[in-house]
Structures are given as structure tokens and as C-alpha cells.
Amino acid sequence: MKRSRRRTLAISVLPDGTVEVTAPVGAAIEKIREKVEKRAGWITRQRRSFAALSARRPPRRYCAGATHRYLGRQYRLKVTAGDEQSVKLKGAFLCVISRTGSEKSVAALLAGWMRERAREQFGRRLAKWYEWCNKQGRPNPRLRLLAMPKRWGSAHKDGWVALNPELVRAPSHCIDYVIAHELCHLKHPQHDKAFFVELDRLCPKWKTLKARLESMEL
Ligand SMILES: [Zn+2]
Numbered sequence: 001m002k003r004s005r006r007r008t009l010a011i012s013v014l015p016d017g018t019v020e021v022t023a024p025v026g027a028a029i030e031k032i033r034e035k036v037e038k039r040a041g042w043i044t045r046q047r048r049s050f051a052a053l054s055a056r057r058p059p060r061r062y063c064a065g066a067t068h069r070y071l072g073r074q075y076r077l078k079v080t081a082g083d084e085q086s087v088k089l090k091g092a093f094l095c096v097i098s099r100t101g102s103e104k105s106v107a108a109l110l111a112g113w114m115r116e117r118a119r120e121q122f123g124r125r126l127a128k129w130y131e132w133c134n135k136q137g138r139p140n141p142r143l144r145l146l147a148m149p150k151r152w153g154s155a156h157k158d159g160w161v162a163l164n165p166e167l168v169r170a171p172s173h174c175i176d177y178v179i180a181h182e183l184c185h186l187k188h189p190q191h192d193k194a195f196f197v198e199l200d201r202l203c204p205k206w207k208t209l210k211a212r213l214e215s216m217e218l
Contacts, residue, residue, distance in 0.1 A: 006190060009035050013046035014150045062106040068094055069218055070117065072171025079106055087113035118145055118165035121172075125179055126161065132202075138186060152178045152213075155185035169218040177209035 009032065010022040023032050036043075060066070064079045075094040082097040087109050089095075098105045123143055130140045139159045146162040148154070153163045161182045167175055180203035188195035199206055 118168035155182040
């Protein structure tokens with residue numbers, strides 16, 4: 001449970017089934033419990049639909065022929081044995097040279113490569129906002145790569161923007177949407193009206209991009 005300056009209670013179910021409750025700072029615990037219990041039916045339905053969604057999604061494979069997305073495009077894995085371990089994009093293929101060729105080693109090599117690409121892509125996209133930050137009298141945002149199981153990003157008012165390296169699998173417009181969302185948080189910590197007014201201004205197509213990101217298998 002989170003406490004915030006908001007005046008009403010908010011309940012949300014996260015994709016992993018966790019129930020997140022945001023309550024006003026002074027709200028009594030009994031009152032909160034009562035309200036959550038009232039929404040029990042809805043919570044169960046939300047959890048069920050998330051569970052069905054993840055059951056349909058098979059785990060990622062790291063053997064030859066498996067597909068992986070990078071910037072929204074799908075690539076097929078090609079695995080070769082070799083001492084000079086590397087990952088390279090060649091046409092429609094992600095070519096991995098691995099010492100053992102095991103799925104575990106390919107997964108580790110690919111994760112390292114995705115992280116490097118994420119740093120490069122996110123850094124470049126974030127830099128486009130330096131001028132905006134300047135105009136707002138704010139320091140340039142600093143990037144932090146952070147593997148978060150349930151979210152794409154988070155922002156801290158001192159200028160840190162944390163982005164999930166997995167996001168580099170998404171189309172570039174969706175990455176830009178997540179960055180715009182986090183930058184709005186540098187000014188507006190809550191998802192309040194002012195936050196969405198700003199987001200509409202910074203990323204007018206955010207609703208479409210958000211839906212696209214949510215519906216994609218990454
Ligand atoms: Zn947010």
C-alpha cells in the first residue's frame with residue numbers, strides 16, 4: 001500500500017496479480033480494508049484476466065530459430081559455437097556466437113546485448129529532451145537502467161529516469177512514449193490532471209502508443 005496526497009482511494013491490479021492500493025495520508029486502515037473488500041469481485045476478475053494473458057504467453061526461448069524483438073521488429077536467432085562470443089544483427093537475424101551454445105549462455109549474451117542497445121537508444125532519445133528540461137529550468141535527466149518486473153519506467157524528482165532495459169524490444173515510438181511519461185513525472189509526481197495535460201502536450205498520441213505497447217508480445 002502506498003500513501004499519497006490524493007484525496008480518494010485508488011485500487012489497481014498489476015499484471016503479476018499484485019493489488020496496489022493508494023490511500024490518502026490520513027485514511028484509517030479499517031476504512032481502507034472495507035473499501036478494498038467491496039472491490040473484491042472486481043479484483044478477482046482483473047487477476048483472472050491477467051493470469052489468462054500470461055498463460056497464453058509462452059516463455060522466451062534462446063535456441064536457434066526462436067524469435068526476439070528489437071525496436072519492435074522481429075529477428076530470428078542464429079546460434080554458432082565459437083570462442084569469440086558476440087551478438088550481431090544481420091538482416092532478419094540476431095547472430096549469436098556462444099562458447100557452449102546452451103540456451104542459458106545465449107540468454108545471458110542476448111541480455112547483455114539488449115542492455116547495451118538500451119543504454120544507447122534510451123540515452124539518445126532522452127537527450128532530445130535536454131532543451132525542454134532547460135526551458136523548465138531543470139537539470140538534464142540522467143538515465144538509469146533498471147530491470148523492473150512490473151513496469152517500464154520510473155522517475156525521481158532529482159532528475160533520475162529509470163527505464164527497464166526490456167523496453168528496447170518495443171517499437172521506438174513506444175519507447176518515446178514511456179520516456180515522455182517519465183519526464184512528465186519530473187514535474188508532476190502523481191497521475192493527476194496536470195500530469196495528463198502535460199503528457200498530451202509532450203506526446204499527443206500517447207493513448208495509441210500505450211495500447212500498442214500493452215498488446216504487444218515483447
Ligand atoms: Zn506514471
